[in-house]
Amino acid sequence: MRVKSILKELVVLTFVVFAFACSGSDDGSGDGNGGGGGGAAATSITVTGNPSSALTGEAVTFTVVNNLGTDVTSSSVLTLGGAVIANPYTFTSAADFTVTATNGSLTNSVTINVQEASTPTALTLTTNVNDFWFDSGSAAFVVTDNFGVNQTGLVTYTAESGTLTNPATFASAGTYNVYATYVLPDGSDLVSNTVVLNAVASTHTTKVMIEDYTGTWCGYCPRVASSLEDAVNQNGNIIPVAIHDDNQMLFPYANQMESAFGVNGFPTAKINRTTTWNENFNQLSSHINTRQNMGLSITSSLSGSTITAEVNVHYDLKASSDNRIVVYLLENGLVYNQVNYYNGDSSSPWYQTGNPIVGFVHDHVARTVFTDVFGDAIPAADSDTGSTHTANYTLTVPGTVQDTSELELVAFVVGPDNKALNVQKADLGENKDFD
Structure with missing residues (x-):
C-alpha cells in the first residue's frame, strides 16, 4: 500500500512540473514578449529620409518605423560611416550617403543623394x-x-x-x-x-445695428422697445431700426426681410441682420468690440420734397470678401396706439399704461430705402486698403412721412452672408463724418 501511495504522489508531482513548464513557454526571442506574454515582437525596421534627395546645407529628417507600424525614431540610433549623427542631419558635401538606423538588434539603411547647391543669381x-x-x-x-x-x-x-x-x-x-x-x-x-x-492702424469705431421686427398689434413688442431704448442709452454705438409689419407703419420690404432673416414670430430683434437678440446688453459687447475694416460717413439735405444724400465708406483694411451698402430712411415721433400685454405686469415698465397704450410714440421707424434692401454692390477697387467708396442718392420723400424734421438716415455695409459689418446714423441735414 505504501508503494502505491508513493507512486501516486510521483505522478501528481510530475503533472504539476509539466504544467508549470508549459505556462512559461519560450518563443526563442529571449525578451519575454512572445507566446502568451505581451504583443508580437517587431522583426524589422525601415528608415526613411525627408527629403531623400537633398542639397548641401539642407537638413534631412529621418523617420524609423517597425514592421508593426510603430514609430521608433526616438529610440533608434542613426549612424553615418560608423559615427552617430543627429536627427535632422545636414550634409555639407555632395555624394550618395548611406545612413543606418539601429533599434535593439534590428537595423536598416537608407541612401540619401546629396547634390552640390548651385550658386543662385536671382x-x-x-x-x-x-x-x-x-x-x-x-x-x-x-x-x-x-x-x-x-x-x-x-x-x-x-x-x-x-x-x-x-x-x-x-x-x-x-x-x-x-x-x-x-x-x-x-x-x-x-x-x-x-x-x-x-x-x-484702425481709425473707425465699430457700431452695431439692431433691427426690431414689430407691430402695433403685437402685445409683447413693448418689451423689446424698452430693452432697445435701454441698450441705446448705455452705448451710443448701438443703432436701432424698427421694421414694422402693421397697417399703420408698414415697411414695404418687411415680408421679404422676415423670410430672408428667419423672423418667425413677433417681437424679434436681429443684431446686424444675423443673430437674434436676447434683450441682454452683454450679448452686444462682442459685436461692439469686433474691429471692422471700414467706417461710414453721411451727408444729406432736403430741398422741397427731394432728399439728396452722399454716403462714403472708407476702408482702413482691404475687405476680405464682397461688400454691399444699404441705406435706410427712418422717421421718429410717430404716434399710434400700441397693444400691451404687460398692463398687468408690475415688473414691466409698461405696467398700468393701458392696453392698448394710447398715444404710444414709435421711433426709428423704417420708411423706405435709398438702395436695394439687401444692398448695392461696392466695387472691389473701392474696398481696397485706404480706398473710399462714394455713393450719391436722391429720393422723393415718401407720402407716408408725417414730419420731415424727424427723418434720419442709417447706412451700413454688409458682407456676402448679409451680416452688417459697420453702421452709421445721421439726422436728415446732418453732416456725420467718419468716426
Missing part, C-alpha cells in the same frame, strides 16, 4: 499677405532662387524698421518696403525684389 520674395493690422497681424515670407530652390531660411529680411523676423511684425503702422538678402560664397550680397507691406 531671388524672388513673396508674402502671404500685403495688408494687415499692425498691432495684431503679420506677414510670412517665402524666398526661392532662380533654380527653384527654397532659400527662405537662408536669407535676411530687411525693411525701413530694420531687420525683420519671419513672419514679420511691426511696432507701428506704416508702409514698409521689404527685401531679402542672400550672402554668396564670395561674401557679396544677392538682393531680392521688394515687397510692399501695409501695416494698418
Whole structure:
C-alpha cells in the first residue's frame, strides 16, 4: 500500500512540473514578449529620409518605423560611416550617403543623394499677405532662387524698421518696403525684389445695428422697445431700426426681410441682420468690440420734397470678401396706439399704461430705402486698403412721412452672408463724418 501511495504522489508531482513548464513557454526571442506574454515582437525596421534627395546645407529628417507600424525614431540610433549623427542631419558635401538606423538588434539603411547647391543669381520674395493690422497681424515670407530652390531660411529680411523676423511684425503702422538678402560664397550680397507691406492702424469705431421686427398689434413688442431704448442709452454705438409689419407703419420690404432673416414670430430683434437678440446688453459687447475694416460717413439735405444724400465708406483694411451698402430712411415721433400685454405686469415698465397704450410714440421707424434692401454692390477697387467708396442718392420723400424734421438716415455695409459689418446714423441735414 505504501508503494502505491508513493507512486501516486510521483505522478501528481510530475503533472504539476509539466504544467508549470508549459505556462512559461519560450518563443526563442529571449525578451519575454512572445507566446502568451505581451504583443508580437517587431522583426524589422525601415528608415526613411525627408527629403531623400537633398542639397548641401539642407537638413534631412529621418523617420524609423517597425514592421508593426510603430514609430521608433526616438529610440533608434542613426549612424553615418560608423559615427552617430543627429536627427535632422545636414550634409555639407555632395555624394550618395548611406545612413543606418539601429533599434535593439534590428537595423536598416537608407541612401540619401546629396547634390552640390548651385550658386543662385536671382531671388524672388513673396508674402502671404500685403495688408494687415499692425498691432495684431503679420506677414510670412517665402524666398526661392532662380533654380527653384527654397532659400527662405537662408536669407535676411530687411525693411525701413530694420531687420525683420519671419513672419514679420511691426511696432507701428506704416508702409514698409521689404527685401531679402542672400550672402554668396564670395561674401557679396544677392538682393531680392521688394515687397510692399501695409501695416494698418484702425481709425473707425465699430457700431452695431439692431433691427426690431414689430407691430402695433403685437402685445409683447413693448418689451423689446424698452430693452432697445435701454441698450441705446448705455452705448451710443448701438443703432436701432424698427421694421414694422402693421397697417399703420408698414415697411414695404418687411415680408421679404422676415423670410430672408428667419423672423418667425413677433417681437424679434436681429443684431446686424444675423443673430437674434436676447434683450441682454452683454450679448452686444462682442459685436461692439469686433474691429471692422471700414467706417461710414453721411451727408444729406432736403430741398422741397427731394432728399439728396452722399454716403462714403472708407476702408482702413482691404475687405476680405464682397461688400454691399444699404441705406435706410427712418422717421421718429410717430404716434399710434400700441397693444400691451404687460398692463398687468408690475415688473414691466409698461405696467398700468393701458392696453392698448394710447398715444404710444414709435421711433426709428423704417420708411423706405435709398438702395436695394439687401444692398448695392461696392466695387472691389473701392474696398481696397485706404480706398473710399462714394455713393450719391436722391429720393422723393415718401407720402407716408408725417414730419420731415424727424427723418434720419442709417447706412451700413454688409458682407456676402448679409451680416452688417459697420453702421452709421445721421439726422436728415446732418453732416456725420467718419468716426
